[in-house]
Amino acid sequence: MKKLMFVLVVASLLLAACGGGAKPAAETGPVEITFTMWGAPEELAVWQAVVDDFHKANPNITVKVDVSDWDSYWTKLNTLTAGGTPPDVFAMDAPLYLDWQSRGALLNVQPYIDANPGFLDGFYPQTLTAYKTPDGYYGLPRDFQTIVLFYNKDMFDAAGVAYPTEDWTYDDLLAAAKKLTLDKDNDGKIDQYGFWSDTWDMELLWSEAIWAYGGDIISADHTKTLIGEGGAREAWAFIDSLYKEGVTPTPTTAGEFGLDLFQAGMAAMTTIGHWAVPGYVQSGIKFDVAPMPKGPAGRATSINSAGFVISKQSKHPDAAFAFIKFALSEAGQKRLAELGFAIPVLKSVAESDAYLKQPGDLNQRVFLDSLAFARMKPVFKGYEEWAGVVGDGLIPVFDGEAELNATLDEVIAAADEVLAKNK
Amino acid sequence: MDYGLKPLGREKLWLWLMLAPTLIGLIFGTVGSLLATLALSLFNWDLINSPQWAGAENYIQLFQNKDYIEAFVNTLKFSALYVPSVVVISLLLAVLLNRKIYGVGFFRTVYFLPTVTSAVATALVWNMIYGKETGILNFLLESLGFAPVCWLCTDNAMLSVVIVNVWGAVGEGMIIFLAGLTAIPRDYYEAASLDGANEFQQFFKVTLPLVTPSIFFQTLISAINAFQAYDYIYMLTRRGQGDSSVPVAVYSIYRNAFHFFRMGDASAQAIQLALLVAVFMGIMFWWERRYVVYE
Structure with missing residues (x-):
């Protein structure tokens, strides 16, 4: 009996192998793939739901999900990759994409896209740009973030200041912030700041301001840091004035509170992306959103997208792509929209109630309409090191320990060195 | 022997x-990781592709890499402040707590507590102490009429970080010195006091020479810890993009290896740091032969 079973199994395997014919790599038996990402614990539950849906539709493929916080995620990913056992599918942040892609760590998924005509048609085209390379896609966006202006309605009402409008300029923001910066108990310490945002990363404020003042971040060939040229200096002067006028706490002071000052009800305005919304809603503050202010050169915001990539070393690339395809389908994207952290890349889902009717009763369209003037957060090799030199290098200026222009010159020289090192 | x-x-x-x-x-x-690090320091490796032979290139670059030089100088400055402070303060504590006073066990426990507490947790507490707006230290300064100080801003960060590290280390040093002190026979002190030596003379003429083995040991351990200092520094001075206002050598090694895809550079830095520790140990052993008194 055992012998018979054995013969049958061998025979069926042989048949299956022959049946594959044109597709030699076709998967037959059950396959297990691993998928890792960064995120909050509540994101694990949603991803588990996506994975379960996927498993129902593809009983042969089991996906093991692993979620870590941002810092541990990258250390873990590096270690697994160095050890030769990277996850099959993993999450990628667009700015770091080229660091991985150019080193040959990622699988070119263009053949799969070609085999699925029309697959990318429903995507917002702006979200795809970051992942496109001359020889096709090595990853696909899973969601995107545009940065908008958040304001605390109660604080505006109490101070008698009109809510931000589409016509706001950066000067209007500063003027309103001054009126909203209050020392309520007159003890010489500010209890409510007019504005707060992180300035160590370009995404939340300074890239938008530089673009709106007519400057740019980095040259198209990624060899020159442009944040000191043209209108960029004026943008920096504006950001510096927020600190000098005292309408925003210095980075070191803000760090002491150890939390989001807008969420804590200590700041009347902030500029941030959709990922902050669930936390803000939960904390019970009354708030809404408006587009980023205009500068002398017009209006700009930053768009960034997190995505999926497949490891080049994956033994089950077909199963890995099948999973990505599912997560990027309407069903998968709806789940993501319900999570509320990001905006779906599929236009049909973003324009549906799944995204537009979320808790908090926000003007969700502002995030979508911002695409009209959004510019891609730069993607280049050596991004993390460059961002450290620039973002962290300017902290002493905003802490009031260093002069803006001289520090900017130093930082730009150091940043160009990083670019040369990472050519 | x-x-x-x-x-x-x-x-x-x-x-x-x-x-x-x-x-x-x-x-x-x-030994395995030491040899692996030594080997890796001779290659360029991005963790993804196979390592490329680099020869001495990574070592030559150490002397051109401004960030690493800054980190290395910071490590030297940190050690110069940290090692003597730990040795002197823990010796003083041990001397003070090596007598029959009420509640001596309580004091010894209190001073030893930081050693057995998680550095990450205590660093959070120190953040509350050092805060510019909300910190306890500035609250005290202001109530005494002084201007508030930004303890963790770039200018003061080194000093603030040294204080925390010393605070975290004196407990362990105190235990080492207490062990050394209890080994000194009581009759030496009796003889000295019969000869009319006061407490200070007893300390410098009897205690200090006889406790030199502990001083030697404690200096060595403190120096090794100083070169490897990382946890408090990371927790107290890390900036948004992962840089620090007091980047030390270990900080640079970590970032190059796990964030900048430069395992070779990181390994060369680690080897250089290990060599520095070895040289320092050599000097210490020479010093031991000359000055350390074994009974």
Whole structure:
């Protein structure tokens, strides 16, 4: 009996192998793939739901999900990759994409896209740009973030200041912030700041301001840091004035509170992306959103997208792509929209109630309409090191320990060195 | 200098057998990673592709890499402030707590507590102490009429971080010195006081010479810890993009290896740091032969 079973199994395997014919790599038996990402614990539950849906539709493929916080995620990913056992599918942040892609760590998924005509048609085209390379896609966006202006309605009402409008300029923001910066108990310490945002990363404020003042971040060939040229200096002067006028706490002071000052009800305005919304809603503050202010050169915001990539070393690339395809389908994207952290890349889902009717009763369209003037957060090799030199290098200026222009010159020289090192 | 009993016959076999777990761990863990680091320092490796031979290139670059030089200088400055402070303060504590006073056990416990507490947790507490707006230290300064100080801003960060590290280390040093102090026979002090030596004279003429083995040991341990200092520094001075206002050598090693895809550079930095520790140990052992008094 055992012998018979054995013969049958061998025979069926042989048949299956022959049946594959044109597709030699076709998967037959059950396959297990691993998928890792960064995120909050509540994101694990949603991803588990996506994975379960996927498993129902593809009983042969089991996906093991692993979620870590941002810092541990990258250390873990590096270690697994160095050890030769990277996850099959993993999450990628667009700015770091080229660091991985150019080193040959990622699988070119263009053949799969070609085999699925029309697959990318429903995507917002702006979200795809970051992942496109001359020889096709090595990853696909899973969601995107545009940065908008958040304001605390109660604080505006109490101070008698009109809510931000589409016509706001950066000067209007500063003027309103001054009126909203209050020392309520007159003890010489500010209890409510007019504005707060992180300035160590370009995404939340300074890239938008530089673009709106007519400057740019980095040259198209990624060899020159442009944040000191043209209108960029004026943008920096504006950001510096927020600190000098005292309408925003210095980075070191803000760090002491150890939390989001807008969420804590200590700041009347902030500029941030959709990922902050669930936390803000939960904390019970009354708030809404408006587009980023205009500068002398017009209006700009930053768009960034997190995505999926497949490891080049994956033994089950077909199963890995099948999973990505599912997560990027309407069903998968709806789940993501319900999570509320990001905006779906599929236009049909973003324009549906799944995204537009979320808790908090926000003007969700502002995030979508911002695409009209959004510019891609730069993607280049050596991004993390460059961002450290620039973002962290300017902290002493905003802490009031260093002069803006001289520090900017130093930082730009150091940043160009990083670019040369990472050519 | 032979101490204790010599193993005989079959005892030797048991000796090796019992030592085996530790030895295997040492050989594969410590020596293995040391050799691997040494090898990696001669290659360029991005963790993804196979390593490329680089020869001495990574070592030559150490002297051109401004960020690493800054980190290395910071490590030297940190050590210069940290090592003497730890040795002197823990010796003083040990002397003060090596007498029959009420509640001595309580004090010893309090000073030792930081050693057994998680550095990450205590660093959070120190953040509350050092805060510019909300910190306890500035609250005290202001109530005494002084201007508030930004303790963790770039200018003061080094000093603030040294204070926390010293605070975290004196407990352990105190234990080492207490052990050294209790080993000094009481009759030496009786003889000294009969000869009319006061407490200060007793300390400098009796205690200090006889406690030199502990001073030697504590200086060595403190120096090694100083070169490897990382946890408090990371927790107190890390900036948004992962840089620090007091980047030290270990900080640079970590970022190059796990964030900038430069395992070779990181390994060369680690080897250089290890060499520095070795040189320092050499100097210490020379000092030991000249000055350390063994009974």
